[in-house]
Amino acid sequence: MLEIEGLTKTFMRGGLLRKSAPVTALRDVSLTVAKGESFGLVGESGSGKSTLARCILRLDQPTSGRILFEGQDMARLSPAAMRRLRARIQVVWQDPYASLNPRMSVHDIVTEPLVVHRAAIGLDSRGRTERAARILAQVGLGPQHLHRYPHEFSGGQRQRIGIARALVTEPALLLLDEPTSALDVSVQAQVLNLLVDLQARLGLTYFFISHDLSVIRYICDRVALLHRGELVEQGPTDTIFDAPRHEVTRTLLAAMPEVVVPD
Numbered sequence: 503m504l505e506i507e508g509l510t511k512t513f514m515r516g517g518l519l520r521k522s523a524p525v526t527a528l529r530d531v532s533l534t535v536a537k538g539e540s541f542g543l544v545g546e547s548g549s550g551k552s553t554l555a556r557c558i559l560r561l562d563q564p565t566s567g568r569i570l571f572e573g574q575d576m577a578r579l580s581p582a583a584m585r586r587l588r589a590r591i592q593v594v595w596q597d598p599y600a601s602l603n604p605r606m607s608v609h610d611i612v613t614e615p616l617v618v619h620r621a622a623i624g625l626d627s628r629g630r631t632e633r634a635a636r637i638l639a640q641v642g643l644g645p646q647h648l649h650r651y652p653h654e655f656s657g658g659q660r661q662r663i664g665i666a667r668a669l670v671t672e673p674a675l676l677l678l679d680e681p682t683s684a685l686d687v688s689v690q691a692q693v694l695n696l697l698v699d700l701q702a703r704l705g706l707t708y709f710f711i712s713h714d715l716s717v718i719r720y721i722c723d724r725v726a727l728l729h730r731g732e733l734v735e736q737g738p739t740d741t742i743f744d745a746p747r748h749e750v751t752r753t754l755l756a757a758m759p760e761v762v763v764p765d
């Protein structure tokens with residue numbers, strides 16, 4: 503589904519100071535995510551995880567290398583083909599407080615991607631509302647919530663709304679950028695279980711970014727380790743956890759808290 507080949511990303515200005523040196527955030531990164539798989543990308547802060555996510559979403563342009571989605575080179579698509587493709591890749595951000603517009607109702611938040619991608623999806627206003635209600639039900643929220651506002655919800659409920667917004671275009675690939683790390687531990691478990699359940703029910707492919715190895719172990723089939731912009735190790739989750747080969751992996755595992763297994 504997703505193939506990343508020799509991806510390098512260099513920021514020419516490495517920070518706020520105009521004269522600072524270039525920063526290579528990703529160096530020759532290659533990985534493949536199969537359809538229906540839950541792929542985990544782990545790395546410490548500053549290792550390049552967000553830059554890789556931004557390159558997949560075309561919010562950043564790679565300096566070199568290719569990203570193929572369903573066999574198509576994303577850099578070579580026409581603007582119309584790109585719009586169709588972007589409806590099939592959605593994202594759940596880390597912070598459900600910052601990522602939901604406080605002035606928009608749940609209805610408008612969840613249907614916004616349908617409006618943005620209306621050329622690709624083609625639902626009228628009534629169809630969009632029906633779709634929003636159906637998707638909200640899938641994340642465990644009733645239709646009475648459609649006309650409420652983000653401040654009326656708890657953190658876990660807000661992240662459910664964020665997940666509904668990501669699912670509303672019926673994407674094939676969901677990019678999850680630390681989707682539970684801003685939540686309380688008990689709520690984290692509920693949201694993780696929801697994500698596991700949704701993946702099985704909807705046949706989704708996950709690209710799951712986290713610095714939390716216990717979360718990755720719980721949810722991912724395969725995992726890759728990013729360290730200072732380079733992929734130092736990747737493989738099936740059990741293999742990486744039971745027999746890590748790279749020193750960085752071993753160090754991260756040694757620092758890992760007891761695995762919290764959600765109910």
Ligand code: ADP
Pocket residue numbers: 513515516517525526527545546547548549550551552553554
């Ligand atoms: P992570 O998500 O793993 O914390 P990032 O992808 O945010 O890591 O950052 C990787 C490196 O790239 C860091 O050194 C960061 O300072 C640098 N970086 C990220 N975005 C920019 C940018 N827009 N301009 C300059 N440097 C950046």
